Amino acid sequence: MNLLPLVPLLPLLMLLALVLPGGRARIVDALWLAPLPALLIAPLAMGTSLVLHPGDIKITLLLDAPGALLLGGAALLWSAAGVFTRAQLGSGPPAQRFAAWWLLTQAGCLSVFIAGDLLSFYLAFAVVSLAAFGLVAHDGTPKARRAGGLYLLLAVVGEIALLLAFALLHGRAGIESVAIADVAPVLRTTPGGVVIALLLILGFGLKMGLMPLHVWLPIAHPAAPAPGSAVLSGAIIKAGVIGLIRFLPFDGVPAPDGALLAALGFATAYWGVAMGLTQRNPKTILAYSSVSQMGVVAATLGMGLLLGLEETPLHAAFYALHHMLAKGALFLGVGLALASGPAGRVLVLPLALLLALGFGGLPPTGGALAKAAVKPELGAGLAAMAAMLSAFGSTALMLHFVQRLRMAMGEAAQATPHWGLAGPWLVLALAALVLPWALYDVVTGKAPEGLWSIATIAPVLAGVAFALFWARIFQRVPEVPAGDVLVFAERGSPWRDAMARAVVGLEYATRPWPVAGIALMLLILAFYGLIGLGG
Numbered sequence: 001m002n003l004l005p006l007v008p009l010l011p012l013l014m015l016l017a018l019v020l021p022g023g024r025a026r027i028v029d030a031l032w033l034a035p036l037p038a039l040l041i042a043p044l045a046m047g048t049s050l051v052l053h054p055g056d057i058k059i060t061l062l063l064d065a066p067g068a069l070l071l072g073g074a075a076l077l078w079s080a081a082g083v084f085t086r087a088q089l090g091s092g093p094p095a096q097r098f099a100a101w102w103l104l105t106q107a108g109c110l111s112v113f114i115a116g117d118l119l120s121f122y123l124a125f126a127v128v129s130l131a132a133f134g135l136v137a138h139d140g141t142p143k144a145r146r147a148g149g150l151y152l153l154l155a156v157v158g159e160i161a162l163l164l165a166f167a168l169l170h171g172r173a174g175i176e177s178v179a180i181a182d183v184a185p186v187l188r189t190t191p192g193g194v195v196i197a198l199l200l201i202l203g204f205g206l207k208m209g210l211m212p213l214h215v216w217l218p219i220a221h222p223a224a225p226a227p228g229s230a231v232l233s234g235a236i237i238k239a240g241v242i243g244l245i246r247f248l249p250f251d252g253v254p255a256p257d258g259a260l261l262a263a264l265g266f267a268t269a270y271w272g273v274a275m276g277l278t279q280r281n282p283k284t285i286l287a288y289s290s291v292s293q294m295g296v297v298a299a300t301l302g303m304g305l306l307l308g309l310e311e312t313p314l315h316a317a318f319y320a321l322h323h324m325l326a327k328g329a330l331f332l333g334v335g336l337a338l339a340s341g342p343a344g345r346v347l348v349l350p351l352a353l354l355l356a357l358g359f360g361g362l363p364p365t366g367g368a369l370a371k372a373a374v375k376p377e378l379g380a381g382l383a384a385m386a387a388m389l390s391a392f393g394s395t396a397l398m399l400h401f402v403q404r405l406r407m408a409m410g411e412a413a414q415a416t417p418h419w420g421l422a423g424p425w426l427v428l429a430l431a432a433l434v435l436p437w438a439l440y441d442v443v444t445g446k447a448p449e450g451l452w453s454i455a456t457i458a459p460v461l462a463g464v465a466f467a468l469f470w471a472r473i474f475q476r477v478p479e480v481p482a483g484d485v486l487v488f489a490e491r492g493s494p495w496r497d498a499m500a501r502a503v504v505g506l507e508y509a510t511r512p513w514p515v516a517g518i519a520l521m522l523l524i525l526a527f528y529g530l531i532g533l534g535g
Contacts, residue, residue, distance in 0.1 A: 101134025395463025
């Protein structure tokens with residue numbers, strides 16, 4: 001029996017059960033169970049594929065090594081964050097509404113890692129993109145609604161770009177098949193391949209948060225509850241990563257246009273650091289750190305294209321897996337820290353500091369292994385210098401985060417740490433430290449080398465020194481408003497006013513969004529019904 005159709009099954013069944021009044025509270029209690037089948041399937045079904053024929057539709061599901069890494073990591077994060085959700089939000093009506101969006105988003109998120117054709121990939125990507133609105137806007141405050149409106153606006157822009165790219169891909173391929181493996185080679189052979197590639201980078205880069213499309217992350221993350229932020233930053237943005245891996249031509253032939261993606265990636269990495277260093281809110285700092293780290297992933301993929309490295313997708317997925325676990329843990333850590341105040345310092349701050357230094361590559365953290373895995377792409381020439389500068393910036397930014405988190409804990413009310421909050425934090429933090437060690441030789445085929453070299457240690461030490469200096473002058477540095485490029489223009493400019501009107505208009509338009517959510521749920525259920533018929 002092929003296990004791949006089971007990946008989204010339990011989240012969808014639990015979503016249906018929410019319709020039953022007697023089962024709603026029980027479903028919230030059991031949110032952590034929903035992704036466990038996907039967690040088990042990730043190692044068991046790696047290397048398998050399945051082609052289904054429901055009627056005249058041909059649906060391809062596959063789980064290659066990059067997809068398995070991201071699927072397993074995402075499932076672990078969704079499960080831990082599900083426990084956190086129950087502990088933080090309870091099981092009342094607000095939590096039940098949140099659970100509906102949660103399960104629908106989760107079904108799309110997990111499905112995108114196994115989608116192997118244009119139809120299933122687009123549907124899964126659309127579900128995870130659009131349903132996540134409910135996680136961002138859950139609190140219902142004006143700030144949350146505006147964040148949700150901006151998120152939805154940009155999500156729709158990304159969907160339009162991908163729809164056009166997919167249509168062009170299939171049209172230029174001139175074949176009946178819609179399997180990604182069959183149509184993606186058109187990027188190499190058609191005169192319009194560059195345009196299609198740019199549309200793909202627009203759609204997937206928007207989800208990843210590549211600049212200047214990153215503005216939704218620092219606005220949405222502070223608005224969402226801690227578990228929502230954890231899956232947004234940890235799992236949902238990886239839909240963009242798997243998209244680039246699936247569609248870009250990593251076939252061993254050097255692609256000069258990979259230099260554009262690499263340059264965009266490094267620019268994003270530096271921009272995220274520069275903007276994040278001015279922030280006061282720990283969650284906003286983490287959001288800008290995610291922008292920076294996704295820039296590094298994009299740079300890795302770009303250099304892999306430029307150098308013609310077939311193993312790049314696996315290296316990039318491994319790097320993204322570490323980010324998924326560590327950043328998901330830190331967002332939960334912020335929620336735990338603010339809920340427990342000074343009483344939670346010993347439980348939160350030491351591990352948070354270790355994870356923070358891991359983003360700069362401090363041995364022997366999982367982050368050091370993540371950076372070692374991408375050395376074939378970023379370990380020589382100008383790329384190596386750019387990567388060292390990024391590691392320096394990441395270290396400084398994440399130490400700034402730890403400092404702001406410590407201050408926020410001091411200002412919060414003291415309370416005994418709740419183990420429903422502390423448990424998920426500890427599980428994910430330890431996973432971020434341990435799992436890279438367990439998987440590194442499987443991914444790279446060799447033991448880690450050079451972890452304690454000067455090239456690895458120097459950027460971390462320089463970042464620590466800069467962070468100490470920054471802590472002394474930080475209060476005199478003006479805070480850049482979250483969303484940066486949206487607010488850099490002077491107030492009253494036509495562009496700014498038009499954007500403001502669009503966001504406000506979208507806010508009003510999304511007031512009836514639960515109705516659209518039900519329609520979206522029915523659409524995905526119908527799709528998986530087709531999969532069942534095709535089996």
